[in-house]
Amino acid sequence: MQRLALSQEDKQVRDWFIETTKALKCEVTVDEMGNIFAVRPGRRTDVPPTFIGSHLDTQPTGGRYDGILGVLSGIETLKVIDEMGLETEGGIGVVNWTNEEGARFPISMVSSGVWAECIPLERAHGLKEVPTVASLPTASSAPESMKSALEKINYLGSVPCSYKQTPMAAHFELHIEQGPHLISAGQHVGVVTAVQAYRWFHLTIFGRDTHTGTTAFEHRADALYAFARMMVRAREVASSHGCLASVGIVEAKPGSVNTVPGTVSFTLDIRGPESELVQVVEDQLRKEFDSIAAEEGKGIGKPCRVEWTLDFDSPAVKFHPDCIECVQQSAEAVVSDVNAAEPKSLMRTIMSGAGHDSVFTSKRVPTSMIFVPCKDGLSHHPEEFCSADDCATGASVILQAVIRYDRKRFSK
Amino acid sequence: MQRLALSQEDKQVRDWFIETTKALKCEVTVDEMGNIFAVRPGRRTDVPPTFIGSHLDTQPTGGRYDGILGVLSGIETLKVIDEMGLETEGGIGVVNWTNEEGARFPISMVSSGVWAECIPLERAHGLKEVPTVASLPTASSAPESMKSALEKINYLGSVPCSYKQTPMAAHFELHIEQGPHLISAGQHVGVVTAVQAYRWFHLTIFGRDTHTGTTAFEHRADALYAFARMMVRAREVASSHGCLASVGIVEAKPGSVNTVPGTVSFTLDIRGPESELVQVVEDQLRKEFDSIAAEEGKGIGKPCRVEWTLDFDSPAVKFHPDCIECVQQSAEAVVSDVNAAEPKSLMRTIMSGAGHDSVFTSKRVPTSMIFVPCKDGLSHHPEEFCSADDCATGASVILQAVIRYDRKRFSK
Known part of the structure; x- marks a missing residue:
């Protein structure tokens, strides 16, 4: 339907x-x-x-x-x-x-x-x-x-x-x-x-568009790789608090086979039996996403950074x-x-x-x-x-x- | 430009x-x-x-x-x-x-x-x-x-x-x-x-669209989560062989904040100094992506599966x-x-x-x-x-x- x-x-x-x-x-x-x-x-x-x-x-x-x-x-x-x-x-x-x-x-x-x-x-x-x-x-x-x-x-x-x-x-x-x-x-x-309870966010990771063939991993600020690490970590963190964390929408730019994506936007949906638990997961993910972003792109240039926007907050x-x-x-x-x-x-x-x-x-x-x-x-x-x-x-x-x-x- | x-x-x-x-x-x-x-x-x-x-x-x-x-x-x-x-x-x-x-x-x-x-x-x-x-x-x-x-x-x-x-x-x-x-x-x-040498692929992960709020992690076949794990693993495997592996394009469907994506397509660009090394990385990733897919969705229903298509092969x-x-x-x-x-x-x-x-x-x-x-x-x-x-x-x-x-x- x-x-x-x-x-x-x-x-x-x-x-x-x-x-x-x-x-x-x-x-x-x-x-x-x-x-x-x-x-x-x-x-x-x-x-x-x-x-x-x-x-x-x-x-x-x-x-x-x-x-x-x-x-x-x-x-x-x-x-x-x-x-x-x-x-x-x-x-x-x-x-x-x-x-x-x-x-x-x-x-x-x-x-x-x-x-x-x-x-x-x-x-x-x-x-x-x-x-x-x-x-x-x-x-x-x-x-x-x-x-x-x-x-x-x-x-x-x-x-x-x-x-x-x-x-x-x-x-x-x-x-x-x-x-x-x-x-x-x-x-x-x-x-x-x-x-x-649940909260909906959209997040944007800012990295750097670079060539996939010539840029060693240590010189990349690959926003999509940072996203992948964040998504894997989000499930672990939410799980440990009896909560859920899900990504439904992701968009990587510029969107070319041989360009490392410099910008990735995605939605994050965090849910839990109590509003306080959702807050705990959010707080921990904010910290961890910041470190994941900072680790990606420590070589030449600037590392990745991540921005959060709260779209919707539904308390328990x-x-x-x-x-x-x-x-x-x-x-x-x-x-x-x-x-x-x-x-x-x-x-x-x-x-x-x-x-x-x-x-x-x-x-x-x-x-x-x-x-x-x-x-x-x-x-x-x-x-x-x-x-x-x-x-x-x-x-x-x-x-x-x-x-x-x-x-x-x-x-x- | x-x-x-x-x-x-x-x-x-x-x-x-x-x-x-x-x-x-x-x-x-x-x-x-x-x-x-x-x-x-x-x-x-x-x-x-x-x-x-x-x-x-x-x-x-x-x-x-x-x-x-x-x-x-x-x-x-x-x-x-x-x-x-x-x-x-x-x-x-x-x-x-x-x-x-x-x-x-x-x-x-x-x-x-x-x-x-x-x-x-x-x-x-x-x-x-x-x-x-x-x-x-x-x-x-x-x-x-x-x-x-x-x-x-x-x-x-x-x-x-x-x-x-x-x-x-x-x-x-x-x-x-x-x-x-x-x-x-x-x-x-x-x-x-x-x-x-390099090879370009596009891959599709087939999972199952489900509700983000009501589906426990163990009952999901989350194609985007499987993608995230694959991307993280691709860098590790390529690195270990002195090669590169990159994702430039990713698309998750159906694309809704509160629906676990059931289908994810992405490009994979593998490069290395010798054609044989690119082959080694490809072979290992084919195996590992299959196990990552199989692990995601072991609960109710069918697990994820992944399909590869070779788009371009440029030997050294x-x-x-x-x-x-x-x-x-x-x-x-x-x-x-x-x-x-x-x-x-x-x-x-x-x-x-x-x-x-x-x-x-x-x-x-x-x-x-x-x-x-x-x-x-x-x-x-x-x-x-x-x-x-x-x-x-x-x-x-x-x-x-x-x-x-x-x-x-x-x-x-």
Whole structure:
């Protein structure tokens, strides 16, 4: 699946989303970030709705579940509620967040971030598409801004993008785990209690372009060799602190077979269970990258040097106990329907390794998530897969969770 | 200096080259590869001319001497011969070889290669420009072929590109050393006796795109991490055999901050004083890269694997003793004019680390080269520099060398 945010393919699925939810008696609004909110009204109109949300955009070589399962489970929930003639006190909404992946416009969860008033609208609107996304015809010549991309597909809404303008009682999100824990333990549901911390950086190493055939190793300031040593070291350092460190994008200039690259830019993604651990890894890597750079090019001329820029900082998140409780109870009810000796062994509490729109909603409203297993723990890949049974289990849990939450808040 | 082969800038300098050499009484021909041969006739018209040759194209971020000094010293030689009213038995020619750098069209020395009938014309004409050369407006959308680029600037000549069609008595080339030996020893002239062997490969590592936040290191098949380990190891292995191994181009896909790259392509340039040593390094790296790939991704799914493609193989070259002798005698004569206690200490014999058009001419006609020092041994870089005195010394040596060679061949 390749459905980059605000592409023609994204426009098509958005049109379908609106058509489908309107047919399910929803009121639909689109805000300035193109976030689409579809709300099935409850008995009371003076209270905010309980939302199910996720995203319909994908990575350049993505799968068919990441984000998509969450939105579709919301629509399925609306359908079941409609078919059963269920009435709720507050409304039940489904939201499709724009550009969650950060693949085309390089801040992930940017539109829930603007909604939570954690990211300024102007910064989001001004984001330029990433030029390495080769499939976009505009990317290489004149990168498009997020605002112009919204306009181009007619999804620049007039509603201000803010939790004040579009309030929620709570936000629930169903998602594939994107990791190997559930699948390898043969479990069906993860009750997500927290999200690990992460920081995104881009780094540039400045060395010296020289001829590959005539420059002895000791006279090189090879920015790509320095990069290679840094990447190897980053895994060792992150590992030793129970964290992750990854490079997703690298660019070496000038880019010629027989020229030692004098400039290398790359992204660095550091994650860990606690914000403090991410800081520890960052601090250690800053020191070590400086020494690696200084060692490369000690001969003639100047050695390499490295510069860091922080692009994004997402501290560790703890989800809301009320929402976690609703998910926990719903999961217990759903797995006890399964024919197993010990139904409770089929579920577990779990921490999310990835960021999700729920990270931003959790800053403003009670939030939690549900994970279902995916094949080989694989995600951001065409082979990403979640069985129909597991999808159905997840949808059942989220349906029950929003109903439970609706009851819970009005029985207080 | 950025003058990529067959760009508008290249067209301008070619027009200037033809105008200038015609003003020096030369006959000019252009062959099917855009090679320009300017010949000042000698007394005899039944013998091939002695040539001075090099190239006027540069790297994307190149200097003002690499190649250019060689062609300009040829023009200067013609001027001096003209001013002095010197007559030669055979003609004296200057040749500008097309796309020596291999920076725009990815085979270096491709046009002297076609002339020597070592590279088929069709292969050369079909070469597509490298898309990483971002400065070329056509590169990203529809890469241009070498033949269409020749046509576009009107330099697709009608003369067949062959040493049979455009014969030479000998080929001399003056070049900056592009390395630190002469400059660090305070020497002025290098008498080049040989060129080191080199092989160019492109390699592709196939891993698996996965999410950076949810995939533990042991479950990754991170093609970029495997690349990093390979690059670090390549330097160690090459070093241990007195060889060089360099990566100039790397591309990681899909290219997203939070996706582990599943595919990485890169170039590998291995060089050494003997062809056999290059083979030893290649053999060892093939083995070691296979194990590095196999180690990355031993968890869930398949591990990485690596594929090699040989793009170019240039065995070690020994230059012709007659040409070396002419250069040696000329260099001795020129440095003995210098006010130094031991003039001979100002020159040395030297091996070329880089490939040059002289590698291909040496396969068909007697050939040798002259090196002059360059600042910090730096090349393929805007700061590339050779002092005016050293340029003049080199030009004096090549002037004398072609005159000596002319006399030598007709006194036999």
